[in-house]
Amino acid sequence: xxxxxxxxxVTGERTEDGxxxxxxxxxxxxxxxxxxxxxxxxxxxxxxxxxxxxxPSCVQVxxxxxxTLLGRTRVLNVHSGIAVGKxxxxxxxxxxxxxxxxQGVGYAxxxxxxxxxxxxxxxxxxMEDYRIPGIADTPLIDVHFDEEGFDHVLGGSVGIGEVxxxxxxxxxxxxxxxxxxxxxxEIPARPDRMLRLLNEGQRA
Amino acid sequence: xxxxxRTPDLAGVSWDSxxxxxxxxxxxxxxxxxxxxxxxxxxxxxxxxxxxxxxxxRRMATLGGxxxxxxxxxxxxxxxxxxxKNNGSTCPARSGNHLYGVAFDLGPCVAPxxxxxxxxxxxxxxxxxxxxxxxxxxxxxxxxxxxxxxxGLESGEMITRVTLPPPMVGERALYRRAIxxxxxxxxxxxxxxxxxxxxxxxxxxxxxxxxxxxxxLRLTSAEAxxxxxxxxxxxxxxxxxxxxxxxxxxxxxxxxxxxxxAIVQDLLERLSG
Numbered sequence: 001x002x003x004x005x006x007x008x009x010v011t012g013e014r015t016e017d018g019x020x021x022x023x024x025x026x027x028x029x030x031x032x033x034x035x036x037x038x039x040x041x042x043x044x045x046x047x048x049x050x051x052x053x054x055x056p057s058c059v060q061v062x063x064x065x066x067x068t069l070l071g072r073t074r075v076l077n078v079h080s081g082i083a084v085g086k087x088x089x090x091x092x093x094x095x096x097x098x099x100x101x102x103q104g105v106g107y108a109x110x111x112x113x114x115x116x117x118x119x120x121x122x123x124x125x126x127m128e129d130y131r132i133p134g135i136a137d138t139p140l141i142d143v144h145f146d147e148e149g150f151d152h153v154l155g156g157s158v159g160i161g162e163v164x165x166x167x168x169x170x171x172x173x174x175x176x177x178x179x180x181x182x183x184x185x186e187i188p189a190r191p192d193r194m195l196r197l198l199n200e201g202q203r204a
Numbered sequence: 205x206x207x208x209x210r211t212p213d214l215a216g217v218s219w220d221s222x223x224x225x226x227x228x229x230x231x232x233x234x235x236x237x238x239x240x241x242x243x244x245x246x247x248x249x250x251x252x253x254x255x256x257x258x259x260x261x262r263r264m265a266t267l268g269g270x271x272x273x274x275x276x277x278x279x280x281x282x283x284x285x286x287x288x289k290n291n292g293s294t295c296p297a298r299s300g301n302h303l304y305g306v307a308f309d310l311g312p313c314v315a316p317x318x319x320x321x322x323x324x325x326x327x328x329x330x331x332x333x334x335x336x337x338x339x340x341x342x343x344x345x346x347x348x349x350x351x352x353x354x355x356g357l358e359s360g361e362m363i364t365r366v367t368l369p370p371p372m373v374g375e376r377a378l379y380r381r382a383i384x385x386x387x388x389x390x391x392x393x394x395x396x397x398x399x400x401x402x403x404x405x406x407x408x409x410x411x412x413x414x415x416x417x418x419x420x421l422r423l424t425s426a427e428a429x430x431x432x433x434x435x436x437x438x439x440x441x442x443x444x445x446x447x448x449x450x451x452x453x454x455x456x457x458x459x460x461x462x463x464x465x466a467i468v469q470d471l472l473e474r475l476s477g
Contacts, residue, residue: 069466071459110384116279118300123279
């Protein structure tokens with residue numbers, strides 16, 4: 001649509017993300033014959049995933065303290081292992097990973113889209129009511145980049161994105177389970193929810 | 205609307221000969237939190253001041269402004285909602301989402317009073333002096349139970365200072381606030397507790413709770429349960445239980461009663477130890 005506007009000229013088109021492999025590297029699916037081609041097409045068509053392009057991944061360990069009296073959870077440490085290939089800009093990558101962890105802490109403990117059930121009106125529509133972590137809620141964050149395994153990808157790495165946000169809430173919930181024996185299945189794990197879980201845990 | 209120019213007689217803390225503090229209404233929350241003499245005389249007040257909002261807000265916000273602030277209810281602040289405080293005749297939070305609402309449902313509006321300083325001053329039986337009157341905290345804020353307003357100030361009336369009685373001999377005080385983040389949150393529940401212990405018994409107990417009712421609440425049943433009794437685990441447990449004796453929680457605020465009991469228990473234990 002944009003290309004048809006008279007004010008714009010198209011100088012090049014971007015191909016599908018991540019389809020370009022390093023020189024001499026063939027997609028494993030392409031070598032699998034017709035079935036591989038069918039699967040490759042299905043992955044691209046329906047999942048928007050190009051097989052063999054290298055997917056970012058992250059593993060985390062979280063340490064928490066849970067105040068069983070007032071239901072507050074404090075995250076002390078988050079250790080992150082991140083695999084996105086060769087790190088091109090180490091300071092930026094670390095910064096991005098730390099930001100993602102803090103975002104994950106907010107997702108796990110504070111951020112709630114509160115609505116009015118009758119009207120659908122969003123009530124937590126500002127920074128006062130939609131709570132994100134402050135500096136005192138931020139854990140010590142330890143980031144390790146595992147740079148191996150992306151040699152087949154053009155440039156030797158893929159984008160880091162917010163991959164470090166993906167496991168944070170689950171790691172925190174697991175840490176809560178490990179600390180106090182109850183597992184939150186709802187986030188944010190607010191004090192009222194934690195107290196309810198702890199009471200149910202006691203009765204059980 | 206008045207532009208309140210900072211004047212020497214409205215800002216700062218002074219003391220009378222009997223050891224009572226007079227705090228000007230334009231004194232900042234930070235000044236109250238960090239005044240060494242105030243902290244020694246009224247530790248519950250200083251601790252409450254340290255616990256509210258953020259460092260930036262504490263530096264700018266004044267005592268008078270804190271006492272006269274409006275409700276933080278998200279319906280009241282929503283431009284598309286109407287309520288008792290905002291040209292309406294219903295409380296949309298009562299039938300809607302009142303996650304942070306009152307646990308002592310004592311009026312048509314279900315928003316708790318937002319002033320932490322009021323909860324602390326209630327525990328200290330402070331008087332609020334305006335340019336027209338001299339009021340107790342209850343008199344200043346009891347209109348909040350009517351639902352249409354957060355305080356009883358008349359149009360154009362201004363708080364000029366707050367006076368506190370001299371502290372009792374041997375009294376101690378503590379403050380605790382239940383929130384989900386480390387700082388910077390309106391209290392789910394907050395309590396200021398004062399006590400005088402003589403020979404292992406509570407001779408005097410004052411408990412004031414914020415975040416649970418349309419105005420800060422004296423927990424008189426809990427005070428009565430502890431006053432005059434030996435400061436034992438049983439006494440403290442009974443007082444904690446009595447702290448919720450007149451509670452009327454809403455469907456979504458039952459958790460606040462648990463928080464209230466837990467804080468009363470914790471503060472009395474620490475005061476007795």
